[in-house]
Amino acid sequence: MTTTLQDEALRQGGFYVPRFEVKIEGANLPRDVLFDVRSLTYHDDVEGLDSFEMLVNNWDEVRRAYKYIGSETSAQLTKGHPDHTRMTLFEPCGKRVEVRMGYGNTFTTMLTGSFTTMQPSYADGNADLKVTGLNLLHQLRRKQYTTTWTDKKDSEIAQDIAKRTDNGRPRFPLPIAIDQEALGKEKPLPLVTQTNKYDIDFLFQRARIRGYVLFIQEEDKSIGRPRQLYFGPSKPGMIPGVRDVIFEFAWGRSLIAFNPSIKTANQIGKVTVRGWDRTRKEPISRTVDLDDERITANKDLHRIINACEAREEKVVDEPVFTESEARERAIAILLDQTKELVTADVKVVGVPDLRAGQVVVITNLGARLSGKYFITKTDHTIDDSGYLTGFNCRREGGVDA
Template identity: 50%
Template sequence: MASTLTSLYDESQLQHGFYVPQFQVKIQGVGLPRDVLRDVIQITYHDNIKEIDGFEITVNNWDPSTRQFKYVGAETSSTQRGLFDLTDKTVEVWMGYATDMRLMMKGTFTTLEPNFNAGTPTLTVRGLNALHQLRRKQYSTTWNNKRDSDIATDIATRTDGSAAGGAKRFPMPLVINSQARDKEAILPYVAQNNQYDIDFLMGRALKLGYVFYLAEGDPSASDPQQQQQHVYFGPSDGMGPGMRDVTFRLRWGASLTEFKPTLTTARQIRSVTVNGWDPARKKAISVKASIDDKDMKVNADLHPLIDAADAHDEVVVNKPVQSEDDAKRMAQGILKDRLKEIVKASGSCVGLPDLRAGRQVVIEGLGARFDGPYFILDTSHSISDGGYVTHFNARRESTGSLEGLQ
């Protein structure tokens, strides 16, 4: 399904003018008491295509009337527990506006950081979503003649032999994109070498241009698969069940409050040659991918800058490839990854809870060199006395069209 291309004017109609930004924190399904809510100074949610989603809550930790600490620092017993102590209680973070809030993530508190300063003492607590459970044990596994989506599915269904009762290595179901899976190459050999499952699968996702993220699910959805928390492994367009499929159109001077692009031709290359060995045919393999190839469309309008910078060819040797097709995919992947680095940017806009890492955003109003689709690398959503703001880092991935958006 094509992603919906939405301007901030259209989104403002849905969010009633972005008035009254709100947040909600629930611990074990129960919202924070009102007196605690009044102590919240700032709440932030952040995500990243290479890291586990997390949140941060900063609260006032001082009661001037009693001249005592409120949450940390006034404990009278080593066994006394407070509201923000590091336990396995489920924490929900919601953000949005008065008429429409989004569940940003579910997780647990993992870090407690009080600041006993001379001004107003504060307490900052941080948490991670359930994916951090996938860093409890490292595994070594091999697969033959499998697609990446099939490998991810296999890992999600495996049990931990050392766990009582043969518990699954994944704490929640995994969802793949079946259409994308059918287009994946069958890989002769893949190895997970003493790695955490999450690090291994994030690495496989990055090689394919996929995302690997935890969807919290929508309890009100009619599809049972969309109701429950699950992990998604697949392309970012059509992010799987539980995520609104929207691409925002942001324009300088209207909806962008800040945008700082960086264009560099350093380390750029014109072509990549992969040399290897075909074990079946017992012959050498040498495959070249060039920016002049007709299917090399990533930032094609900026290729003349690479030529002007006298970029060099790059030869990759001693890489394990099993066939010419495998070598071609590797060469194209290396070249495309480098072309995606030519323009990077950071930006800010009004708080958009659906603007997430792994999605696209269309930038306009800055001229042909910097306009176009950008891939979101990470986002930070913050609500404080200053309102609700979303910051993001992205890379330009223009192909000269908005194909796939409507």
């Protein structure tokens, strides 16, 4: 479903009265602490776990002392002391934190996580405390791995990670559940490589690319479900999540800022992948160029790449063993590269449901810049100036593609 910002305004109370909620162990921030929060920012990225950052006033003008860190005594850090809760409120680890953003009384849950960093500043005239946190999934980071899969679907890869062991112990600490219906719709990927990454970060990346969600399902003995990680599409009522919607932004109506780049320096017009046929004991080689019917990204702009006499890229160390695998890998390399031809930094009014991994439509900017864009990163910030969403994106096709 495609919706314009004008339509979204009806859902969000006209974008009036931007608000946020931060709940720690299920309880809202105390009112006096809430007044100390100068800004709240939520970050998400297709390459890793989402996070949040709060900028908090750390100075008590009446007491002439630091509120949360910098003036505490050992006694205040002891349970039972009247100041214990305030002095330890933002300490890393141990607390479940829920971050929500929206307008009026309508909120969207951005993430559930935990505090990971306290960073006070003691510069002259400045007494701020920066508090950052990560999605709870960061607690599943155990060890970095390098693994390669060939001709596997993303859901099959997720299942395989759950089955793998390391020195006789499960490599991943939880079972991984997938959606069987989604599995049936996925297509096998010629080659997927996890390069020196934590399993949870790698799974998160694959989920974002496919538009899936990744979250922990707590144990439910009534239905025999263990505590497990879910990898698959979001379903109504399953978790608080973003809507399945494609936002349309138009210059002159709904874009506050749009800063694009058309870059050809790193573009390639042809890819050759070489490998070794283990059965025939002979080298294999396949070449793919922009005329291949499967190189669909930015098809309307391929003439720009061709005009630059784009170079050929030769890849000789790929783990491919058949001509079919070599061709699939060449297609993947060239397709990924053409998706980077047009990139943009964008700013719009705050839209809680706008997240990394989504596709948006941008119009009123001419044939080369208007089109469908894939969001790679977002920043949602609420401060004294209001609520703004900034995002990085890459063009993957024209408006009618």
